[in-house]
Amino acid sequence: MQAVLLAAGQGTRMRPLTDSLPKPMLPVADRPLLAHTADAAVDAGADELIVVVGYEADEVRDYFGENYRGVPVTFAIQESQDGTADAVRAAEEYLDGEFAVLNGDNLYDPESIESLFSSGPALATFQVADPSNYGVISVEGEFVSSIVEKPTDPPTDLANTGAYVFPAETREWLDVPESERGEYEITDVVARVIDEYDVTPVELDRWLDVGRPWELLEANEWKLGDLDRRIDGEVSDDADLRGTVVVEEGATVEPGVVIEGPALVRSSATLGPNAYVRGATLLGEDTHVGQSVELKNTVVMADSNVPHLSYVGDSVLGRDVNFGAGTNVANLRHDGGDVRLTVKGDRVSTGRRKFGVVVGDGVKTGINTSLNAGVTLSTGASTTPGEVVTRDR
Numbered sequence: 001m002q003a004v005l006l007a008a009g010q011g012t013r014m015r016p017l018t019d020s021l022p023k024p025m026l027p028v029a030d031r032p033l034l035a036h037t038a039d040a041a042v043d044a045g046a047d048e049l050i051v052v053v054g055y056e057a058d059e060v061r062d063y064f065g066e067n068y069r070g071v072p073v074t075f076a077i078q079e080s081q082d083g084t085a086d087a088v089r090a091a092e093e094y095l096d097g098e099f100a101v102l103n104g105d106n107l108y109d110p111e112s113i114e115s116l117f118s119s120g121p122a123l124a125t126f127q128v129a130d131p132s133n134y135g136v137i138s139v140e141g142e143f144v145s146s147i148v149e150k151p152t153d154p155p156t157d158l159a160n161t162g163a164y165v166f167p168a169e170t171r172e173w174l175d176v177p178e179s180e181r182g183e184y185e186i187t188d189v190v191a192r193v194i195d196e197y198d199v200t201p202v203e204l205d206r207w208l209d210v211g212r213p214w215e216l217l218e219a220n221e222w223k224l225g226d227l228d229r230r231i232d233g234e235v236s237d238d239a240d241l242r243g244t245v246v247v248e249e250g251a252t253v254e255p256g257v258v259i260e261g262p263a264l265v266r267s268s269a270t271l272g273p274n275a276y277v278r279g280a281t282l283l284g285e286d287t288h289v290g291q292s293v294e295l296k297n298t299v300v301m302a303d304s305n306v307p308h309l310s311y312v313g314d315s316v317l318g319r320d321v322n323f324g325a326g327t328n329v330a331n332l333r334h335d336g337g338d339v340r341l342t343v344k345g346d347r348v349s350t351g352r353r354k355f356g357v358v359v360g361d362g363v364k365t366g367i368n369t370s371l372n373a374g375v376t377l378s379t380g381a382s383t384t385p386g387e388v389v390t391r392d393r
């Protein structure tokens with residue numbers, strides 16, 4: 001079966017991390033987010049991947065090439081990001097039978113995707129606490145009876161997870177009217193399929209929609225937790241690596257380092273001497289984390305440095321960031337409330353008591369900078385020595 005992966009979106013809620021990298025290419029453990037979705041599709045038996053690209057398309061094209069794990073890859077171009085139905089329409093010319101569609105920025109548990117692929121026509125659901133933020137699915141008997149987008153009074157707690165197996169005829173139903181928010185939405189296509197076919201609901205065991213920066217941390221918590229311990233890099237006898245730790249070939253761990261896994265130290269990264277890494281932490285390629293630095297539950301993307309005397313917890317650092325000596329991050333409010341973050345101009349709860357900061361590519365902090373919980377530093381921002389940063393910049 002052909003699998004269409006939607007990866008053209010602009011990822012506006014993930015800014016500044018998506019200022020020059022498309023959201024599906026953000027790192028989740030040892031691969032970009034989209035590669036986990038592609039893996040689930042390939043493991044479930046996809047014989048062709050049709051990747052819909054648009055925003056920063058070359059980043060996706062360069063990674064996947066023409067063949068991914070032995071499966072041919074076709075790229076469909078969505079010129080302007082006018083919605084998920086419009087994205088599938090971009091792939092329409094390459095489709096020739098029953099086909100699957102998966103959101104390229106969602107993590108699906110692979111076993112459930114396998115049952116989805118063998119149950120077509122089918123739609124994947126997941127039980128959520130806050131259904132009114134999702135497309136909500138109702139089921140009657142064995143089949144899906146309706147889908148309603150973000151209802152104020154949700155009929156069930158089953159969210160639509162953006163994973164479907166559609167009958168071939170769906171190609172003729174992709175021209176849906178523009179929705180209230182000005183997009184062409186796949187929900188309207190799904191509603192038509194539900195009317196015309198028996199659609200089987202497949203409940204996922206695990207699912208994560210990665211839309212906002214703290215969800216990138218959650219995605220890493222999930223996939224770092226799935227790794228097997230592997231030490232291929234150079235590790236000092238005086239380092240202490242506990243639990244699931246992966247040190248890739250070409251990475252260096254110096255004396256005095258303590259790592260409590262799950263943690264991944266990617267190739268060409270250098271860690272230590274005397275650093276402490278705990279929680280689910282990813283050190284990207286060519287990163288440097290040095291003397292007396294403590295990192296907890298943090299993603300550090302490629303080419304970034306936290307070289308001396310810092311604490312960084314529950315944070316996401318973009319690429320090519322440099323933290324001056326003594327830069328410290330607060331990740332807990334004194335009132336114990338959930339940390340809030342700015343998403344598209346609004347302050348919203350992360351739902352996490354512990355959350356630090358989001359740091360765009362190329363940020364440089366002066367020595368002894370203090371960053372308050374929930375601060376976002378935009379791409380290329382800098383701070384002066386001794387600065388206390390309590391607002392986004």
Ligand code: TTP
Pocket residue numbers: 006007008009010011012013014023052078080081082083084086087103104105106183211
């Ligand atoms: P969304 O998460 O709705 O959109 P987005 O990824 O652009 O993020 P944001 O809302 O923060 O701007 O998209 C769901 C999936 O569909 C995701 O995998 C991206 C993809 N998509 C497209 O391929 N084309 C589109 O026009 C849109 C809107 C989304």
